[in-house]
Amino acid sequence: xxxxxxxxxxxxxxxxxxxxxxxxxxxxxxxxxxxxxxxxxxxxxxxxxxxxxxxxxxxxxxxxxxxxxxxxxxxxxxxxxxxxxxxxxxxxxxxxxxxxxxxxxxxxxxxxxxxxxxxxxxxxxxxxxxxxxxxxxxxxxxxxxxxxxxxxxxxxxxxxxxxxxxxxxxxxxxxxxxxxxxxxxxxxxxxxxxxxxxxxxxxxxxxxxxxxxxxxxxxxxxxxxxxxxxxxxxxxxxxxxxxxxxxxxxxxxxxxxxxxxxxxxxxxxxxxxxxxxxxxxxxxxxxxxxxxxxxxxxxxxxxxxxxxxxxxxxxxxxxxxx
Amino acid sequence: xxxxxxxxxxxxxxxxxxxxxxxxxxxxxxxxxxxxxxxxxxxxxxxxxxxxxxxxxxxxxxxxxxxxxxxxxxxxxxxxxxxxxxxxxxxxxxxxxxxxxxxxxxxxxxxxxxxxxxxxxxxxxxxxxxxxxxxxxxxxxxxxxxxxxxxxxxxxxxxxxxxxxxxxxxxxxxxxxxxxxxxxxxxxxxxxxxxxxxxxxxxxxxxxxxxxxxxxxxxxxxxxxxxxxxxxxxxxxxxxxxxxxxxxxxxxxxxxxxxxxxxxxxxxxxxxxxxxxxxxxxxxxxxxxxxxxxxxxxxxxxxxxxxxxxxxxxxxxxxxxxxxxxxxx
Numbered sequence: 001x002x003x004x005x006x007x008x009x010x011x012x013x014x015x016x017x018x019x020x021x022x023x024x025x026x027x028x029x030x031x032x033x034x035x036x037x038x039x040x041x042x043x044x045x046x047x048x049x050x051x052x053x054x055x056x057x058x059x060x061x062x063x064x065x066x067x068x069x070x071x072x073x074x075x076x077x078x079x080x081x082x083x084x085x086x087x088x089x090x091x092x093x094x095x096x097x098x099x100x101x102x103x104x105x106x107x108x109x110x111x112x113x114x115x116x117x118x119x120x121x122x123x124x125x126x127x128x129x130x131x132x133x134x135x136x137x138x139x140x141x142x143x144x145x146x147x148x149x150x151x152x153x154x155x156x157x158x159x160x161x162x163x164x165x166x167x168x169x170x171x172x173x174x175x176x177x178x179x180x181x182x183x184x185x186x187x188x189x190x191x192x193x194x195x196x197x198x199x200x201x202x203x204x205x206x207x208x209x210x211x212x213x214x215x216x217x218x219x220x221x222x223x224x225x226x227x228x229x230x231x232x233x234x235x236x237x238x239x240x241x242x243x244x245x246x247x248x249x250x251x252x253x254x255x256x257x258x259x260x261x262x263x264x265x266x267x268x269x270x271x272x273x274x275x276x277x278x279x280x281x282x283x284x285x286x287x288x289x290x291x292x293x294x295x296x297x298x299x300x301x302x303x304x305x306x307x308x309x310x311x312x313x314x315x316x317x318x319x320x321x322x
Numbered sequence: 323x324x325x326x327x328x329x330x331x332x333x334x335x336x337x338x339x340x341x342x343x344x345x346x347x348x349x350x351x352x353x354x355x356x357x358x359x360x361x362x363x364x365x366x367x368x369x370x371x372x373x374x375x376x377x378x379x380x381x382x383x384x385x386x387x388x389x390x391x392x393x394x395x396x397x398x399x400x401x402x403x404x405x406x407x408x409x410x411x412x413x414x415x416x417x418x419x420x421x422x423x424x425x426x427x428x429x430x431x432x433x434x435x436x437x438x439x440x441x442x443x444x445x446x447x448x449x450x451x452x453x454x455x456x457x458x459x460x461x462x463x464x465x466x467x468x469x470x471x472x473x474x475x476x477x478x479x480x481x482x483x484x485x486x487x488x489x490x491x492x493x494x495x496x497x498x499x500x501x502x503x504x505x506x507x508x509x510x511x512x513x514x515x516x517x518x519x520x521x522x523x524x525x526x527x528x529x530x531x532x533x534x535x536x537x538x539x540x541x542x543x544x545x546x547x548x549x550x551x552x553x554x555x556x557x558x559x560x561x562x563x564x565x566x567x568x569x570x571x572x573x574x575x576x577x578x579x580x581x582x583x584x585x586x587x588x589x590x591x592x593x594x595x596x597x598x599x600x601x602x603x604x605x606x607x608x609x610x611x612x613x614x615x616x617x618x619x620x621x622x623x624x625x626x627x628x629x630x631x632x633x634x635x636x637x638x639x640x641x642x643x644x645x646x647x648x649x650x651x
Contacts, residue, residue, distance in 0.1 A: 255585065258515075261543060
C-alpha cells in the first residue's frame with residue numbers, strides 16, 4: 001500500500017427541487033503516503049464538496065451517489081457512522097478556510113483543542129491540556145501557556161489559523177485536508193502558514209490534500225495536481241507537467257489570464273488573454289464537454305463527452321482536442 | 323506636461339474608540355500623513371495588507387468620512403471646505419467601484435434603475451424617459467452586458483457581471499476619476515482578467531484617472547503606472563511601477579513582492595518571511611512602525627521615525643537605511 005487515500009469514481013449529487021446538481025461527478029485520484037496533492041479550480045467547481053465527501057460531512061439534500069473512497073485500503077463509504085466518527089479528526093483531519101467561523105467563539109482555545117484529544121487519544125484533562133500547550137508551541141504561538149486560555153476573538157487571523165492547524169494535527173493524522181487554508185489571510189501571513197504546514201508535514205510524515213484556487217500556491221506546495229471544472233477533473237498530472245506544459249484549454253486559459261510579475265512594458269500594454277463567458281450552472285450543464293461554450297478550440301465533436309486521455313508521462317486531460 | 327487632477331496632502335484620519343468606564347480613550351490612526359498626487363489619465367496603484375488604511379483613504383477622498391487633518395484638492399479646488407451641494411458635483415467627477423458587487427447593489431432594484439439613477443440626477447441633458455432608457459442601454463453595452471438585461475435583478479447575475487453593473491453605475495455620471503477599491507478580489511481568475519481588460523479599455527476610451535486599490539501585487543503591476551505601498555496607515559514606498567517591481571527600496575515592499583508565488587514549479591523563490599503579525603494600530607511601535615518585523619532593523623529604527631524621502635529619481639522610500647541596504651541606483 002503506498003496510497004494513503006484513493007478516490008474512485010466519486011459522485012456527490014445535490015437533490016434540489018429544481019433538479020439534481022452534480023457537484024462532484026466521477027472524480028478519481030490518489031494520494032501517496034506522505035505525499036502532497038493539490039485540487040485546483042474556480043469557485044463552484046466541486047473542490048470543497050470533494051473534501052467534505054472524503055470526511056463524509058455531506059448533509060441532505062446532498063448525498064454521495066456512488067464511487068469509493070479508500071482510506072488506507074478501507075472503503076470509508078461502507079463504514080458505520082461510529083467507525084467514521086473515530087476516523088474523522090483522528091487519522092484524517094481538516095483545516096478550513098475561515099478560521100473565525102470554524103472556531104467556536106464561546107469556548108476557549110484550550111477546550112476546543114483538547115476535545116478531540118480526549119475523544120481520540122483517551123487522554124485525561126490534565127494530559128490533554130499539556131498536549132494542547134505542546135501543540136500550540138509546535139505551531140509557533142508565543143506564550144502558549146497563556147494563549148491556551150484565550151478565546152478566538154482575542155487572536156489575530158493568522159493565530160486563529162495556527163490554532164486550527166494545531167487542532168487538526170493534535171491526533172497525528174495520516175492525512176491532512178487543507179481547504180483554502182490561507183485564502184482569508186494577508187500575503188505575509190500566508191507565507192508563514194504555508195511554511196508551517198510544510199514543515200509539520202515533513203516532521204510528522206503525513207500526507208496532504210491542498211485545495212485552492214491559487215495556481216501559485218499549487219506550484220510551490222504540491223507534487224501532483226488535479227484541475228477541476230464544473231464537477232469533473234479535466235487535467236491531472238505532476239505539478240511540473242500541468243504548469244509547464246498544460247494540455248487542457250481550460251488550464252492553458254487559466255494560466256494565461258494571470259498577469260505576470262515583472263512583465264516588460266510591452267506586455268503591460270497588451271490585454272490579458274481571457275476565457276470568455278462564465279462557468280456553467282450545475283443544473284444546466286451543456287451536453288458533451290462542459291467547457292465547450294468557453295473554449296476557443298470548440299468543434300462539432302465537443303458535443304460528445306470528451307475522453308480522459310493519457311497524453312504520456314502520467315499526464316491526463318479530458319479533451320477531444322489534445 | 324502631466325496635469326495634476328487630484329492632490330492629497332498630509333492627510334490623516336484618527337478614530338477615537340469607545341472606551342470602557344474609567345479607561346483612557348484610545349485613538350486609532352488609520353491614515354497617517356499621506357501625500358499622493360494623481361495625474362490626469364494615469365493609474366495609481368495602492369497596495370498593502372488588510373487594515374493598512376487603503377479603504378479609509380478612498381472614503382476620505384469622497385468625503386464619506388472627514389479627515390482629522392490635511393488637504394484634498396481636485397482640479398485646484400479645495401474640496402474639504404465645500405458645502406454639501408458643491409460636494410455633490412465633485413462626487414459626480416470622482417466615482418468609486420467597490421469590492422463586493424453583491425453587497426453594493428440594492429437587491430430590490432433592477433440593474434436598469436441602479437445604473438440610470440445617477441444619470442437622472444447628474445445629467446441635465448437627459449430629460450425624457452426614452453433618452454434615459456437609451457442612455458442606460460448604452461452604458462450596459464459599454465461594460466459588456468446585454469442592453470436588454472436592464473429589467474433583471476442583481477441576483478440573476480454572476481459575480482463578474484455584477485461587477486460590470488458596478489462599473490456601469492460609476493460610469494453613468496461621466497466621472498474623471500474612478501477609485502477602484504479591490505474591484506477584482508472577489509472574482510475568479512478567469513473573470514478577473516475580463517474585468518481588468520474592461521477597466522483598461524474604458525480608461526483609454528474616456529481618459530479616466532484611476533486610483534486602484536488592491537492587495538494583489540500581480541494585478542496592481544499590470545494596471546498601474548505608479549504604485550504606493552502602505553503599512554499601518556503610512557506610505558512606505560512610492561515609485562513608478564517599473565522601479566518598484568524591479569528594484570524595491572523598502573524592506574517591507576521587498577518582503578511583499580517576495581511573497582507572490584511564482585508559477586514555475588520547482589523554482590523555489592527566496593521568500594522573505596516576515597516575523598509576527600501586523601502590530602495593533604491602537605498601539606503602534608515607536609520609531610519606524612515596521613521595525614518589529616524588519617529583518618534589517620537596527621537600534622536607530624526603534625527611535626527615529628523615518629520620513630518618506632526621494633532616494634532616486636521619482637522613487638520615494640520611508641526607510642532610514644534605504645541607500646545603504648538597496649544601493650543608490
